[in-house]
Amino acid sequence: MRTPGRRIALSAFxxxxxxxxxxxxxxxxxxxxxxSLRPHADIERDGTITLSGTYxxxxxxxxxxxxxxxxxxxxxRYRLGLGAGxxxxxxxxxxxxxxxxxxxxxxxxxxTARATAEIQEIHFGGGLMPRAIDVVAADxxxxxxxxxx
Numbered sequence: 229m230r231t232p233g234r235r236i237a238l239s240a241f242x243x244x245x246x247x248x249x250x251x252x253x254x255x256x257x258x259x260x261x262x263x264s265l266r267p268h269a270d271i272e273r274d275g276t277i278t279l280s281g282t283y284x285x286x287x288x289x290x291x292x293x294x295x296x297x298x299x300x301x302x303x304x305r306y307r308l309g310l311g312a313g314x315x316x317x318x319x320x321x322x323x324x325x326x327x328x329x330x331x332x333x334x335x336x337x338x339x340t341a342r343a344t345a346e347i348q349e350i351h352f353g354g355g356l357m358p359r360a361i362d363v364v365a366a367d368x369x370x371x372x373x374x375x376x377x
Contacts, residue, residue, distance in 0.1 A: 260284070260285070260286050260319070261283070261284065261285040261286070261317075261347050261364045261365040262283060262284050262285075262365055263281065263282070263283040263296065263324075263345050263346065263347050263365045263366065263367050264281045264282050264283070264345070264367050265279065265281040265298075265343055265344075265345040265367045265368075265369055265371070266279070266280050266281050266371070267369060267370070267371050267372060268371055268372045268373070268374060269300065269341065269343065269371050269372070269373045269374075270374065270375075270376040271330070271336075271338070271373065271374065271375045271376065272376055273375075273376070274329075275329055275330045275331065276327050276328065276329055276330070277300070277308070277310075277327070277328055277329075277330055277336060277373070278325060278326070278327045279298050279300065279310065279325070279326050279343060279345070279371070280323065280324060280325040280326070281323070281324055281345055281367070282321050282322065282323055282324065283296060283315060283321070283322055283324055283345075283347055283365070284319065284320060284321045284322065285315055285317040285319075285347055285364070285365070286317055286318075286319050287317050287318070287319075293314065293349070293350045293352075294314065294315040294317050294347060294348070294349050294350070294364075295311065295312075295313065295314050295315055295347075295348050295350065296311070296312035296313060296314075296315050296324045296326070296345065296346070296347055296348075297309070297310075297311060297312070297345075297346045297348050298310040298311075298312055298326040298343065298344065298345050298346075299343065299344045299346075300336065300341050300342070300343045300371070300373075301341060301342045301343075302335070302336055302337070302339065302340075302341035302342070302373065303335070305335065306333050306335040306336050307333065308328060308330075308332065308333040308336060310326035310327070310328045311326065312324040312325060312326035312345075315347055324345075336373065337373065338373055338374050338375060339372075339373055340370050340371070340372060340373070341370070341371055341373050342368070342369075342370055342371075343368070343369060343370075343371045344366060344367070344368040345366065345367050345368075346363045346365065346366045347363070347364050347365040347366075348361055348362065348363055348364070349361070349362045349364050
């Protein structure tokens with residue numbers, strides 16, 4: 229038996245996915261943006277994985293929000309999405325760091341993985357659901373996952 233709360237959450241997620249996929253891309257309002265990803269990911273003793281890098285962006289639209297999102301894929305089977313938080317768009321270079329416990333994706337292990345870091349601009353259309361999500365900068369590369377010594 230499914231609970232009403234679960235149905236509502238699933239409906240909201242489906243609406244968000246449909247909005248992101250079927251809305252015509254809005255013009256990006258962040259200019260001169262850049263993001264870089266360090267070529268290694270550290271696994272801490274407590275099972276936390278950390279990816280990091282740098283980014284820079286200029287002022288965004290007042291109708292949107294800008295965030296850094298990171299995805300790690302290993303062995304074409306283990307996928308870990310990490311949020312690195314809101315981006316501070318002032319034209320200066322800033323460090324970003326994304327951390328997550330591996331309890332969510334216990335299959336991540338030492339070795340190589342594919343990582344993508346993105347600066348996303350989220351445009352709202354007057355409600356809680358985004359009208360569009362634009363990737364305004366991205367860096368994708370192979371990274372080395374290793375235990376931090």
